[in-house]
Amino acid sequence: MNIGIDKIGFYTPEQYVDMEKLAEVRGVEPAKYTIGIGQERMAVASLHEDAVSMAVNAALSILDDEDRKAIDLVLFGTESGVDHSKSAAVWVHHLTGIQKNARSFELKQACYSATGGIKMALGHIALNPESKALVIGSDIAKYGLNTSGEPTQGAGAVAMVISSDPRILVLDNDSAALTKDISDFWRPLYSDYAFVDGKFSNESYLSFLEDVWENYKEKTDRDLKDFEAVCFHLPYTKMAKKAILRLTKDAKEETERLMTHYENSIVYNKQVGNIYTGSLYLSLLSLLEQSSKLTEGSRIGLFSYGSGAVGEFFSGTVQPRYEDFLNKEMHEATLENRRELPIEEYEELLQKSLPKDGSDFEAKSDQLSEGRAYLVAIKENIRKYEIK
Structure with missing residues (x-):
């Protein structure tokens, strides 16, 4: 049975910061941001947007009534959860109108958890071929002003419908995985901001890549020549370039092919920034929608x-006529029609936060766009979401 991604869509806030302008204000050479880490714009979430509302907006962009009836599993990967008990998936299930006889829960393992959700969905569909699963990665990467992580912030969500006979990408049952207890990046419960050992985290990323790649080759007898392209988790887009060079070890033919697709796979991420659990899948979406060289049967790592x-x-392997089931024009318009935030306004917004003392909160209605889901209020410690 073929199982994989039948639909995929994304959402990002309707405002951004220009990275060159941010660099100038920070007294940094702009190329350090635009070339050194490979970012051009950085999405910034308002107070009335969180992981839940962004996830709902991403899901609404792809779901139809048939999906709502067939989906019986909602899996939400995030490290920007809004409640220690109630899962973000429950709000998504309700706000998207998915039929009631479904399981809905949240997954956490830093930027990996949406992948964990996909793997769980594959098993569920294998046992229940008529079912569908909704898998979401949604996060706000926030490190604070004048921090080393500031230029790698971002916000957004990617939603995917996983089903049998998928129309976009069949996912192969060929995984190689690795778990190690290390402290390269973490966020304690008491902190709004993450802690990171940047150099160690980068090297851990590449070390894990080498380890799972060697394991994958042993399990499948495949090599880089079997892949048209490879997509990576992108804390910043330059990371994928480092990863490709680590994999290819400068083998010219493989490097040139993968680098060509690399440029297509980072188009969207360059405009959004880091979205943690959704970053790999935003890169995949960018590759699918921006590359003219993918053909039926192309294998993507x-x-x-x-x-x-x-x-x-x-x-995964690309399916026939996959382009017909993407929303390229809508996604490009989403990125193009955003408002640029002046740096002063961005700095003021980044220092604001929702109440932590039980106080009520109400969003200003003039900030809400038609057809969008938002956090409209917190009353008596209960979050209220609506679709305007």
């Missing part, structure tokens, strides 16, 4: 990494 740490390498 996927490397997922979540600090702490879990890594996994797996693959």
